[in-house]
Amino acid sequence: MSEPSREQRFLDTAASRGLRPAGRTHVEKTLRELSSFFSRSMFREETARRPGLLQRVDPRARILVTLLFLVSVSLARSIPELLAHAILPLAAIPLSRIRPGEFLGAGFLIAIVFSVLMAAPATLNVFFDGTVIIPLIDNGREWRYGPYFLPAVIGITREGLLTAATFLLRALTSVAAVLWLTLSTRWADLLRALRFFRLPAIFLQVIGMTVRYTHALLRHSEETHLGKKSRTVCRTKVAAEQAWVGSRIARSWERSLHLMEEVSMAMSARGFTGEAKLIGGPWFGAPEWGLLLAVVLFCTGAHLA
Amino acid sequence: MTRTANVGEAVAPLLELTDIHYAYREGIPALSGLSLSVFPGERVAVLGANGCGKSTLLKLLAGLIFPRQGSYRAFGRKIDERLLSRDPFGIFFRKDVGILFQNSDAQLFNPTVEDEIAFGPLQMNDPAAEVRSKVQRAIEAFGIGPLASRAPYELSGGEKKKVAIASVLVMDPQVLLLDEPTAGLDPRSSRALVDTIVEAEKKGKTVVTATHDLHIVSEIARRVVVFGEDNRILASGTPEEILTNRSLLLAANLVHLHRHAHDDYWHVHEHEHHEIVHFHEHPDESPGGGSKR
Structure with missing residues (x-):
């Protein structure tokens, strides 16, 4: 009788432990849909x-x-x-x-x-x-x-x-x-064009930065989600999924604060004193x-x- | 501390840090008792492993953060938050000290590449025509014409780095502080950046580059400062002195021992990591020098 294959041995262990394939949880679907919605609506150019x-x-x-x-x-x-x-x-x-x-x-x-x-x-x-x-x-x-x-x-x-x-x-x-x-x-052109209407430069600067960093954080969230997906072997409890999402929201918040600090430094380094000026x-x-x-x-x- | 110039007169340091201590959080120091002088027109490379305080040092030199203890003098003035935010000297300092961040995303905060490059000159209240001409020159110099109207989120990592460098150099600063400038760059872009740094020296600029890419060090610097993992300066010297000191590089975690197979034999030798080039040498050619597999 031949030795069971590596795959078979693993599947036997998984079955004995009651593990089920990861499938598509509603948390994952929600995250993907949210991310896709923002990407579609904001950045389809x-x-x-x-x-x-x-x-x-x-x-x-x-x-x-x-x-x-x-x-x-x-x-x-x-x-x-x-x-x-x-x-x-x-x-x-x-x-x-x-x-x-x-x-x-x-x-x-x-x-x-x-x-x-x-x-x-x-x-x-x-x-x-x-x-x-x-x-x-x-x-x-x-x-x-x-x-x-x-x-x-x-x-x-x-x-x-x-x-x-x-x-x-x-x-x-x-x-x-x-x-x-x-x-x-394009968003970038739209924001630039708004200058023509003499809107306050600081207002336009803030809107521009919001669009810019929404994209950066969105990409980060997508990558985090893919990173988790790549290491998710089997189905986990809904409560664990929700706890993970909660922890990632907190991490994104922390990350956005850190990024904000760095952006603020980068602006100061190039002479920004609080008065936005646009070309x-x-x-x-x-x-x-x-x-x-x-x-x-x-x-x-x-x-x- | 002073240095003697070729003609015999003493040259004062342009940037001078004395016994600097800095910590992001209590008990976790980022810099401990650091003293460093950078002279006008000097090209200095700061080497060190991740987390040794290189980025903190550059932010400190750029007057973006301020030490908890110790003093920082630049252009003959003692630098503090009040001076940079209230005194007209602050405008001069911001114009003449340019910093390239390690994270390009933090540096590119404008809607388009063109706006990004124009940001600095606009803050300096340059006339509109002059801003446009400076932006155009920077775009041409870095060959980023096709990217001019793109948003930062449409750029690749290397393109972002190029735009970030252009947005710093457009201000024509006298001091350039570069934090891991070649990280994420392809060989050609990396080469172009090294050329830019060499060119900067010809123009009399002072360049401080923080890196752990040993390949570029001998080209971008005349003096190398090595940081240890205890956030202190471990050594300082010419690139030749530093790069040939294997025990120093090992102690600074810039190279590590590497086991490497050749047919039936294993070699063990120092080795450094870089995205593109895999650099090492074999001290012994004979099979007897290695261990049998």
Whole structure:
């Protein structure tokens, strides 16, 4: 009879000790999902690097036109005006070589769902009076209890639909414009472009450093997680997993404090005395002025629609 | 302490530490009774194992931390926190003493590489055109043009180091304090850095480099200071004197005995670690010099 292999001997020992494969614990899944969410939402810059028509325009001009557009959308009153406005972000997305799936995944789908959920009650005559055009429930008679009132026929009203459509168009058009800006512009460029708006330099410095070190700590957390995974042989108790996560949070905190101390020293070493100073960029060129003019003309035309 | 220059006049130390004691936590000293003088235009290498106090020494020389006991004089002035934060001399000191941190992540805190390099000149209130021209020159000098608009988190370890060095050198400091500058660098980048340090000497700069990379020592320094594991200076001398003193290097934990197989024989000899080069020599060529496997 041949000797059992090394693997077999180990598996026999593991079985005798009641060890189970590590599997995928909910703690691990949560950590991975969290890390992936932050990486996706904050640092996905691949779309911003594509050679789209609008990526060639200075980010400052992109921020400026987005702000102008948002003001214009908020001033629009009628459905045709809002519909005309909606064309602009929808055209900007393919011009920036952003795929519809990426656009929806970046938050537009969530925006649609939540906007519809918010707007839906306003369409019913339960909350606001109006002319019912789509009856849903016929109670036969009205019901009143103190300040509460239910009409005999509950349904969708014309006025409610108009209100909901106005809200949805305004909200989703604005969200689309902001998403276009964030998908077509890298964080670094976005932060640099904000200087153009004369925001306090220290505020921009702090935001920039927050983004920078969130990334550094995120990477560190990912590495810690992978380090643990590489040495996790068998399944551990949930309580032990939670204790580990707790200890790592404390370690990350400690590490971030240490890093903060070092960053502060590095800043002092290069002459920082508490007053942030930032470098300005060159003034607008033809593409920037062109985009600005196009958006102004478009918004004016949309208001006349 | 003074030194005599070639023409005969006495030269005062540019940086002078006397009986320095520093501890991050009570009972765990980082520096114990350290005295060290660095003269203008000198290139000094500080050698020592991990945790011997090299980084602490550089932070102290850069006026970022202050000793618990002992005194530090730089440019003829006694350095303390008040002087650097309140006196106009502090601005001069920050401009003229540049430090490269061991951890590049701590040093790169701006949104882009370009902003990072511009940070120092902007703090000095240089005019915008001059800042741009300095940044451009530094970018060209380090060949980091393609990285200019990148964020620090998009850089590799070696690229981060290059940007960190460029962001220090753009200030044109007279004193350069480099903490493990070649750690994590590929051979070509490491070579370029050594050339930069040699070039700095030609420009009359004072360079203090903390390292445990023995390969670069003879090129980057004219004087070597060896730290022991007890956070005290173990020896000081020329690179030749130090690097040929095997017992000193062993005592400082900079080399260790290494067992190495050749066909049927084992050799035991001193050995040092480095990321790229594996350096050792065989004192005996005959099989009889080793032990039979």
